[in-house]
Amino acid sequence: MNHATIPSKHASSPAARQEPSALGLRRHETPAPVGAEPISRFQVPELAELTPELAQIYADVERNLGFLPHWLRALSVNPDTACRLARFYLHLFNPERSHLSAAERELIAVVSSSTNRCSYSVLNHTRALGDALDDGVRARRIALDHHHVRLSKRERLLADVAEKLTTSPASLGAGELDQLRQAGFSEPAALEVLEVAAFFNYVNRLTLALNIVPDQQFFAH
């Protein structure tokens, strides 16, 4: 039963007997289905309509992830926008180029997105963080609130920098950059830490504004 309204499950309680009108749905009543949820607030182009450039991006992303994610289809309403985001993402998350480990990139992605309350990106990257950590439970706990999970000193620093750059970018100062240096990040690596957090502040805003619905693959095990 997907996306159904909340059914009233209890039935013969004294309260229910006394005040049936207080309950929106009576026992055994089948709630009206909410209906299929569109994956975006804008039109989603058909695959046949794609420009050659965008078709190539689709192939690259699908090969990379194993499926065609909703975000790429939703953003394709403006093909330039879809191409710009996908190219940026594929370049930034290329393990051959990155100064960070996959787990570090995904930790920053999850914390930035969770701070912005962007459930699409949180679910997407919680799965990836779980894979990188080989610990899906820990990834889900970090996604809900990293402050209450015991992190290594290095993880704590990345999570705190990602959160601060997201919530109050003007207040991040020389102190945080020094901490990154002391934790062993070179200046190029430290800049990449900032860039990954900044990238999700851009991605989250598009995903939220279009209300892109999470892919079923994010919930697979």
Place this chain on the structure above:
Amino acid sequence: MNHATIPSKHASSPAARQEPSALGLRRHETPAPVGAEPISRFQVPELAELTPELAQIYADVERNLGFLPHWLRALSVNPDTACRLARFYLHLFNPERSHLSAAERELIAVVSSSTNRCSYSVLNHTRALGDALDDGVRARRIALDHHHVRLSKRERLLADVAEKLTTSPASLGAGELDQLRQAGFSEPAALEVLEVAAFFNYVNRLTLALNIVPDQQFFAH
């Protein structure tokens, strides 16, 4: 591998070759384990130390949930505190007494706890909401951000009231109470809606302050 530090997974990238010192952990290096995470910031009493009254509560809760949750063990450092919370909870969530359905109570629980960023309660009640809805995916999406999930009008009202009573209690006014009446809630039922949200504002504060670690059962399927 539970609660391990983030390992550096990538290895032979050009970046890694050029700047090994930028990376906290080199290839094949085994990260130091973070160590067992205590379930509370305070001492947790042994079962043998329980007062008779508390032992009875333990039995009641375990029968109710199918296991002995961390919150009950953690709060037992002050037996009166544990008893007060457990008695309140067992009375409030008794389906024989409640004016609300299980899904309604759990929706309020999840939204209030998510607004307070209390990951313990979110995980606990996301599971219960998933059971009540028979839709675990939908419950997880609501837990991350109810605003971006398509809810029924009645669910939307409960979620909005729970969030507002949590974030800015002084601003909830006669308008929201009228909306509850118009949605079919009697005054006793509407007061229970407010009470469930208020109850989690009390529970969340204790769970957060003690940093109680989620039970493994919350992640089982």
Place this chain on the structure above:
Amino acid sequence: MNHATIPSKHASSPAARQEPSALGLRRHETPAPVGAEPISRFQVPELAELTPELAQIYADVERNLGFLPHWLRALSVNPDTACRLARFYLHLFNPERSHLSAAERELIAVVSSSTNRCSYSVLNHTRALGDALDDGVRARRIALDHHHVRLSKRERLLADVAEKLTTSPASLGAGELDQLRQAGFSEPAALEVLEVAAFFNYVNRLTLALNIVPDQQFFAH
């Protein structure tokens, strides 16, 4: 003259002479009375309608306080809600069980309620704090803003913990618990400190949502 509109008291000022229309009420004009203010936004049951269980609670609370407070009458629209709150309160504020002094409990009550801008609870517990301190002036100053009153180190800690747990529960950390220990609170006593603040975060939300009107007794001397 209770609950009247603001009368225009000044009369023959030059401004008034020049611009009578700028003033809502002219000299000697009697403002229309606002009318009796109901003690709750919901119906308030008659005493004759009480269940035996609730009648017993009424007797206990009235014996305890010396009068029947509006909060108990207002919450009785859902008898279970009224019983749950009253039982919790009577147990938590029982001096025979508490690890805290009356002044400590009332300080936490006043600071939590003032932070939530719950005038009903502030007035109720300012009176009780004044009694416990034997200093009504000091209690009123604490109720308005504890930061600008000279407190003992122990009082300062309790006030700061109550405020922080109220405004940003996720940010209270191990540091505050250590400060409580260092101030001489055992772990059971420290947990009770947190519980009293959490309890008022529950009570305040119900009192605010129903807009319960303060009892006249709160203003007696």
Place this chain on the structure above:
Amino acid sequence: MNHATIPSKHASSPAARQEPSALGLRRHETPAPVGAEPISRFQVPELAELTPELAQIYADVERNLGFLPHWLRALSVNPDTACRLARFYLHLFNPERSHLSAAERELIAVVSSSTNRCSYSVLNHTRALGDALDDGVRARRIALDHHHVRLSKRERLLADVAEKLTTSPASLGAGELDQLRQAGFSEPAALEVLEVAAFFNYVNRLTLALNIVPDQQFFAH
């Protein structure tokens, strides 16, 4: 007993017996007095040191209020500052010049100061508002939270404008000015409404920064 630390009043409770060390103060123990609270964080000049200009201000204010308030003595550490504030106040609150009634001016004063959590000004003007309304209970309730007091439409508008101009001055717009016009305020009177709220945003900041202690007269009946 003025400004004393919180005494531990309870004594022979089981909790106290079990854990004496959890309590900061044992039974019958006399708490160390906090000591006399200075009326300002800066030096307060002696009366003999006053410039002739300031001595005249002292006489005017004392004749006006019936006593010499702490704020005037505290600000006199910079005689120009004290003169500027006192002259502004005496001119603005002169009933011969004002377009507002005393109750209207005091309502704006109390709401602005309460929003800024300036207990000195709140206590000072709650007393004056109580006198103007001939209803001290209502004045105290407004001081704690005007939203939960039943106000006339005109009072509600003044309170809301004062609060908004205090908390988010850039967001007050043409709409509020229209509402003032529709409520019968001429443009000069409406500007005075804004000016009184703005004046307290200036006064509150000085009173708070110097932590001026409320005068005993504010608590007399």
Place this chain on the structure above:
Amino acid sequence: MNHATIPSKHASSPAARQEPSALGLRRHETPAPVGAEPISRFQVPELAELTPELAQIYADVERNLGFLPHWLRALSVNPDTACRLARFYLHLFNPERSHLSAAERELIAVVSSSTNRCSYSVLNHTRALGDALDDGVRARRIALDHHHVRLSKRERLLADVAEKLTTSPASLGAGELDQLRQAGFSEPAALEVLEVAAFFNYVNRLTLALNIVPDQQFFAH
């Protein structure tokens, strides 16, 4: 071209060709002028209507600034309000009386006004700060965000105190006053620092509420 709507400058881009309807204005289309912007939300009195007292103030301010600023004309809708503000300003900014340098006063003015997002006062005092510093570029950078400009230790302290007194007046404490003393400010001078910041919290609120339009002189070089 003053206060015109945004013209659509691009013309023959493929996007424009494909979707002309997406663009509000086509190529070569002349946007409709927004029209003359009134300098205040209230009536502005003619010079001929001035009271003798206000006429004298106009002369003083015009001699002081070199022109008659919009703020004085706009506030004159209530002559008492205009006189009170102008007298306060002329007294406070009199270099013969002040304990601060012109650059210090203007720095506090710019930071307080920028924090309140009061563009009228920011533009007015950015010009004055540029004159006092003999560095208009630096003044403009401070106006946009003082945190990212390299300030002397003394300037940093003044800017931080002005910002804190503006945003959270109740949180400014004894620590800031000690820092002012250690930076060489006597208590009268430190009180003047607070007073200048408090003064702009009053002025900004009136300027914002009336939406006074900046004078052309603020942009001259």
Place this chain on the structure above:
Amino acid sequence: MNHATIPSKHASSPAARQEPSALGLRRHETPAPVGAEPISRFQVPELAELTPELAQIYADVERNLGFLPHWLRALSVNPDTACRLARFYLHLFNPERSHLSAAERELIAVVSSSTNRCSYSVLNHTRALGDALDDGVRARRIALDHHHVRLSKRERLLADVAEKLTTSPASLGAGELDQLRQAGFSEPAALEVLEVAAFFNYVNRLTLALNIVPDQQFFAH
């Protein structure tokens, strides 16, 4: 005199005579220069060190803007980061591809950056907005606070959407997208509006974190 400390300009005032120690700098005293301000918190590579790819980007950007801006030099500490940002920018701001006019893109840029208090981007794009509007005064006023500038309905919508997407991305909903449609934006154009605002939320975070100093060219006329 660039980036100097604030000089004490006033000299023979009575206050100065009475309390020389209250003033940090005496008359005629030359303040110690603050020293050259580095353009970034990280190292800035020499031109000779550039990779061929980055050298090409430098040529493209310099041809586009007429000079080599600090942001490109500062980000080059990680050549991949510099290339990613520059490519995104050159593609997004290409008038041949854009669905928006230059003035529309620059308005969104200025409002997003001003909301984030990123003075580097504000100054950069205020100049560009002034050019696009042919009205530098209006551009500077918008940069300080767009709410108090009279905008066309279409400009007001773009400014409000940019601000909301910046401050509270999760709260932008279907309503804003409908308003964009009604204002004549096609879905591809509306998505570009969101993308430009999201882009600056990424750029601002990097510029702020590195504290990149504005170029002198931003202040030229």
